[in-house]
Each structure stands twice: as structure tokens, then as C-alpha cells.
Amino acid sequence: EAGVTQFPSHSVIEKGQTVTLRCDPISGHDNLYWYRRVMGKEIKFLLHFVKESKQDESGMPNNRFLAERTGGTYSTLKVQPAELEDSGVYFCASSQEDWDRYSPNYGYTFGSGTRLTVV
Amino acid sequence: AQSVSQHNHHVILSEAASLELGCNYSYGGTVNLFWYVQYPGQHLQLLLKYFSGDPLVKGIKGFEAEFIKSKFSFNLRKPSVQWSDTAEYFCAVTGGGNKLTFGTGTQLKVEL
Numbered sequence: 606e607a608g609v610t611q612f613p614s615h616s617v618i619e620k621g622q623t624v625t626l627r628c629d630p631i632s633g634h635d636n637l638y639w640y641r642r643v644m645g646k647e648i649k650f651l652l653h654f655v656k657e658s659k660q661d662e663s664g665m666p667n668n669r670f671l672a673e674r675t676g677g678t679y680s681t682l683k684v685q686p687a688e689l690e691d692s693g694v695y696f697c698a699s700s701q702e703d704w705d706r707y708s709p710n711y712g713y714t715f716g717s718g719t720r721l722t723v724v
Numbered sequence: 725a726q727s728v729s730q731h732n733h734h735v736i737l738s739e740a741a742s743l744e745l746g747c748n749y750s751y752g753g754t755v756n757l758f759w760y761v762q763y764p765g766q767h768l769q770l771l772l773k774y775f776s777g778d779p780l781v782k783g784i785k786g787f788e789a790e791f792i793k794s795k796f797s798f799n800l801r802k803p804s805v806q807w808s809d810t811a812e813y814f815c816a817v818t819g820g821g822n823k824l825t826f827g828t829g830t831q832l833k834v835e836l
Binding site (some may be wrong): 638645647696698700715716717 | 728733760765766767768769770814818821822823824825826827829
């Protein structure tokens, strides 16, 4: 089974530019999550999709961040315009719709993350 | 709001030493608790989880964790670490949903 794929793995952009991160979840996983880790801080929840719908976007920092999941497959996270404080590692994770908490696989499958550096 | 505290930010051990990483959480309801590990250059992987039952949970690679409800703790342990355990370890909690709340992580370095 292919895992969760994120790209690019690294991105360096200038302040004010736009960057789009992409996440391909495991095929068949309806739930898709974005998390972010700013250097030295904890990994923080950004938002949760169920298929193409935003279930919870309470963690989105501000309106410079736009997440989409057209067709309920891959997702993009766009930052426009990027600011210095947006630097960090952006993680994507996915899980099945019927998340069986008694399954040994209970929990997300994470991607390797995109390291974003805004200079 | 729930929160997670990991007290050890950096830990350096020699091979064969015992490991205990502290994790405390703050949440008033029923919680599910997790430990994730991120090896250098790799993605976050689930080490073990607790949702109910036996408070002593065994995970992969010889790790275990004990849920102590009265102390709001879920400490991670391993009797004898190996160089390959060098990684960053994250404690996390969900309460009533699937949204994970993470601690700040602990960098473990195991020296030969």
C-alpha cells in the first residue's frame, strides 16, 4: 500500500510569494488532515477534510491559508502571501472513514512533510 | 482545550541504558493517547496507543507506555535502548474526536 505522499519535500520562497503544498492520501482514505510544526514548537492541527468537505478548520492561522480537496482525493494547501512566521514543516495525514479504534492501525498515516522556509 | 506536556526536550543515552520519556496531558474527558516517533528523514510513525483496558500498553520495537489516569500521565519506556532508537518522540492525545494534540517532542540521541 502506498503511503501518504507530500510534495515538495522542501520549499524556499521569499516573503510575499505564494506557495502551494500538495498531499496525496492513501487511496480510499476519506479523512485527510493538515498539521504544521513551527520550529521548536509542537505539531499543531490545521484542518480536517472528510472527502471534499472541510470538517474542521479551526486550526487555520488566518485567511492567507487556503486548503482544498477537490473530488475528495488529493489536497492542496496554499499560502498567499507567505510571511516569515509561516516557516515550518507541514504534515499531511489520512485515515479511513470508519476509523476502527480497535484496529491495530488506529491512528493516522502521516506523510513525510513539506519543509517550508520563508525568507 | 486539551494540552500535552513533554518534559524532556533533549535526552542523550548510551546504548543499553533504560529510557523513560514523560508525558502529561490536560483534558477533562475520556482520552485516547498515542506515542509517535519520527526517525531522521522519515515520516511520523505510530509507536503505540491507549484507548481503554490494560493501562500498560506495549508497542513496536520494545516500547511500552503506562497510562496513569490519576496523574494524567502516559510515560514512554524502553528497558534497553539501541542506537537505532535515535529519533524524535511525540506524545499526543485525542479527546472525543480525531484531532490530535501533540506535545513539543523529545529528541533522543543514543550514543554507541
